Amino acid sequence: MKVLFVNACMRGEKSRTLELCRDYLEKLQAAYPQAEIEEVDLTTLDIQVQDGAFIERRDAFLRAGDFSDEMFNLAKQLIAADHVVIGAPYWDLSFPAKLKMYLERCSVDKLTFIYDDQGVPHGQCRAKALTYITTAGGYIGDMNFGFDYVKGLCSMLFGIREFHFAAADGIDIIGVDVAARMAEAKSKFTEILREI
């Protein structure tokens, strides 16, 4: 099983979200010793914003059916994964912009998804399930826009069918027992891993 860890924990080693992700990945490795975990570290990934010039260049490749350029490598890596893990802190009610840039780069017509004659997209990702891990300063409640967006994109276009979510939220609120909130989020992982 190829596991792709998309690390959008922008604060690096200081990130509590990264702490949760590492716990999830350790448990995953223990449950599936054969799993190969590959990481895309968005904190260091050099990625250009997709502006008009970029899209024109990309469209020329798409018209030629040529996906050999390195701009398609992230999409190919995502398509080939058997399980996807996204770790991203809750920023401005969603997630850091670098994750949006990554998802845009992965979202390629005729590669990540193929439209049929009826205009229905068929997602090409091998992964059945995606796990989204986050932490938030306040309570996320029904404003889970980051996860909801990832779920929408990855189910509608990329073909991933099952989504799991784990969060330690409220952890910047004074008086909240941060260790308990983190432990509570970690306790969900074993259950999630049974379902992937």
Ligand SMILES: Cc1cc2nc3c(=O)[nH]c(=O)nc-3n(C[C@H](O)[C@H](O)[C@H](O)COP(=O)(O)O)c2cc1C
């Ligand atoms: C740029 C930025 C935006 C944030 N936006 C929100 C927000 O909209 N709602 C919220 O509850 N917390 C927000 N926070 C707090 C973080 O969600 C919280 O500190 C989280 O645990 C950070 O994760 P990390 O430790 O993995 O970096 C924000 C923090 C930063 C740095």
